Amino acid sequence: MARTRLSFVVRRTERLTGHLIRVHLGGPGFEAFQPNGFTDAYVKLQIPGPDGDTTRTYTVRSIDPELEQIAIDFVYHGQEGVAGPWAAAAKPGDQLDLTGPGGAYSPSPEADWHLLAGDESALPAISAACAALPASAVGRVFVEVTGPEDELDFARPEGVELTWIHRGDREPGVTLAEAVRAEPWLDGEAHVFIHGEAQVVMHDLRPYIRKERGVPANRASISGYWRRGRTEETFRQWKRELAESEGAAPAAARR
């Protein structure tokens, strides 16, 4: 992942749903920004604060070469945290530095079918993946959001079925895991992308996909994007400990 710090400026913001804010970023950093072609391309934002910058990881939802802008969709999960409140208060002219992009996944054109699942934090990457699928692609997509006011439709091939899951008052990830497990498994080789609340993704869905369904690691992009009750800093520690306990250092632990 490119480590050079690129300087961006907020051009405009949009409230997409009850909990999702899109921030359009342009400015001098755009010229040096090198897209990597992955649909889960992510950047490390340097959120400015009174005590210095705080690093937060976000997906590049889209790149607009004509306007020389990138768009990032932030989940606004209340006034706790750094990035969510920053996005809610962002206004044209605000500066935001970032490094990247990194990334690892794009839907394989050779797969017989695609399974994509996640919560709001993974919606940008899931939407970008669906936009990259060929028109003939077959797939099942599950997105867990709080309620109907958080649904944000996106383009996808006809053969790709989208199911919105409303968690309501339940803990993040639980309803998603139930829906994925209940879905009949299709024939042929699957390519899987599952990201969201880490405990459920790593301890429930990953064993289901890898062990019960036998999907090999190179066909399964599965990791947590955030962890309930942890900031990104303490979540990184959780990921390192998980990787150590498994005797490996998967790419997800380094994100």
Ligand SMILES: Cc1cc2nc3c(=O)[nH]c(=O)nc-3n(C[C@H](O)[C@H](O)[C@H](O)COP(=O)(O)OP(=O)(O)OC[C@H]3O[C@@H](n4cnc5c(N)ncnc54)[C@H](O)[C@@H]3O)c2cc1C
């Ligand atoms: C590769 C990658 C790509 C990502 N892409 C996106 C993206 O495009 N959009 C996006 O919104 N997020 C994305 N995330 C997740 C995002 O980095 C985390 O949600 C991050 O913790 C948010 O920072 P914060 O400062 O708002 O909250 P933090 O200071 O990190 O956390 C404060 C509190 O808020 C809780 N919290 C954090 N995130 C959420 C959430 N989504 N819902 C509910 N509670 C939460 C934490 O558990 C903690 O208790 C991505 C993560 C990774 C690793």
